[in-house]
Amino acid sequence: MIRRSFYYLWGSQTISNVADIIYMLSVVVLVFSSSNSLMTTILIPLFRLSAQVLSGLVAPIVLGRFRLTRILLFSQFGQFVIFTLLLLYLWITPDQRSFLFIFVMVFGMSFLDGWTNPARNALVPRLATGEGLMRANGMVAVSDQVVKCAGWALSGIIVAWLGSLNTLVIASCCYLVAVTITSFIRDPLDQKELSPESSEFATSGSETAKAKEKGSHWKELGEGWQIIWHNRRIRSLMIVDSVDTIGGTSWLGVFILAYVTQVLHQDASWWGFMNASFFSGTILGGLLVVGLVKRLQRNSFLYMLGALLVYVLITVVFALNTIPVAALVLFAVSGLPVQMAGIIRRTLLQTSAPAAQLPKVMAGIDVLTNLAFGLSLLFLGWYADRFGMVQVYLLAAAMTTIAVLIGWFYRRDFQGSEQMDHPTATGAGI
Structure with missing residues (x-):
């Protein structure tokens, strides 16, 4: 609904x-x-x-x-x-x-x-x-x-x-x-039911809010990280995502530009074509998820791993390809599994923690994602200068393969019910 x-x-x-x-x-x-x-x-x-x-x-x-x-x-x-x-x-x-x-x-x-x-x-x-x-x-x-x-x-x-x-x-x-x-x-949820701290802080004149311990701020800052670490489903998803990000950063515009000039030997106009084709693929991938949601809802974690495997195969062919038109098609096709895996991963994250904990979990995930992205960007920049763009995309395929293997190891954590119960407050509808 x-x-x-x-x-x-x-x-x-x-x-x-x-x-x-x-x-x-x-x-x-x-x-x-x-x-x-x-x-x-x-x-x-x-x-x-x-x-x-x-x-x-x-x-x-x-x-x-x-x-x-x-x-x-x-x-x-x-x-x-x-x-x-x-x-x-x-x-x-x-x-x-x-x-x-x-x-x-x-x-x-x-x-x-x-x-x-x-x-x-x-x-x-x-x-x-x-x-x-x-x-x-x-x-x-x-x-x-x-x-x-x-x-x-x-x-x-x-x-x-x-x-x-x-x-x-x-x-x-x-x-x-x-x-x-x-x-x-x-919001259909009663915030008072979710977190007593929320209601007491929302009332500016609350005596309880004034009596909060100074150390509570530090406790709150670390609460999301603790949930991510102790929740096996969230932890496994973040490990898979972090490993995949190491190679996934190679699809950033600057690396595509280097691939176009060094491997395809084309001018910068092809860089624009490549980006447009990839976005087209991701849009199609999102529409595909919307259309197949009933099928993907069952064993969604395995579908995510399957999408990543398809992405690996496309990336290997993309790395070894030297034909511009073929690269354009491969780049567009790669957007489908990338988007499908991303949507399923986000859905699994959203259903792996209670509603009261989810905001802090999402904040911690954003920090981890940005950190992984930044470190991957620096590493791949050095790797591309040292070994060339073909090796960069072969490395990307290898890292995603490792992510799939890690996900397969954790697959039992996602068997059974995947929907976390998010209770709604009485009369709190739209």
């Missing part, structure tokens, strides 16, 4: 993602055109990543003390306010702009945005249950990929047509619409 509030969540997050892409591209173009410095422009994603990592570290405290719907609303409204201040500043000072002020605004927006992803992923299993959960995750994945695929291209056209400042106005309107839609989301 999928509740109406899920569609509000889905719509608000999709519009917010569109706004993020528009604003980021506009700010990058504006800073680069004003400074003519690539080094200065690089500071934008650096501030953004730093803010999200810091936000992820403190997220367990926030997620454990406030309602998820309030966190989403506060996060998006806060981003809208900061973005509006940034927009007004850029309009008022067209000539002498402080890049430091722009970077601080980007940092503030990214810090608030760092709470959105774990809150969203924890809300989805409350708003969609049974077969509806995997279908909901598939819909979210498809919309994310569509936004990524079309968003950057359309944003570039809009920026070139209207200019950076006018494009930022469009982004501001998108943020406002997202905030409005988010206000309609209703």
Whole structure:
């Protein structure tokens, strides 16, 4: 079953993602055109990543003390306010702009945005249950990929047509619409039943909240990590995901560009074709999951391992291939198993912990994912320079094979019931 509030969540997050892409591209173009410095422009994603990592570290405290719907609303409204201040500043000072002020605004927006992803992923299993959960995750994945695929291209056209400042106005309107839609989301769970700490913290004048021990903050920060480590299902999924990420990072744009030039001996235009084909494959993979949800619901963990095995075979052929058209087709086809495995893994994570623990678990998972991604990026960059792109993709296939073997070892943990019971509060519907 999928509740109406899920569609509000889905719509608000999709519009917010569109706004993020528009604003980021506009700010990058504006800073680069004003400074003519690539080094200065690089500071934008650096501030953004730093803010999200810091936000992820403190997220367990926030997620454990406030309602998820309030966190989403506060996060998006806060981003809208900061973005509006940034927009007004850029309009008022067209000539002498402080890049430091722009970077601080980007940092503030990214810090608030760092709470959105774990809150969203924890809300989805409350708003969609049974077969509806995997279908909901598939819909979210498809919309994310569509936004990524079309968003950057359309944003570039809009920026070139209207200019950076006018494009930022469009982004501001998108943020406002997202905030409005988010206000309609209703969490079916009674937060008081889930976590006594949440209700006592929500009341600012509560004497109980004032009496909380100082060490409780550190305890809350580590609670999600403890759950991940002691819950065998979550721990096995994270091990599989972390090992797979080592090779999966090789599909990042910079590595694809190197593959296109070094292996296929084509110009940068093929880089764009490759990215478009991969996004098309991931969109198709998400739609396939939505259509086959009843079949995938049974033995979903084994289907995930099967999808990863298909991905391994495609990656090996991709690594050894030197025909550009064949590479384009293989890259598109690889998007199907990658997306299927990702959606199933997210669904299994969401159903492997009680609703009260899930927000903190998701916050810890986000930190682990970002850490694994960063370390993999550094390692594969060195490996590519040392051994070449063919060996990089053969290594990617080898690492995913190891991930599948590890998953096969843990398969018994996923036999039987895969749906964690998420109780709903009486009368707490939409």
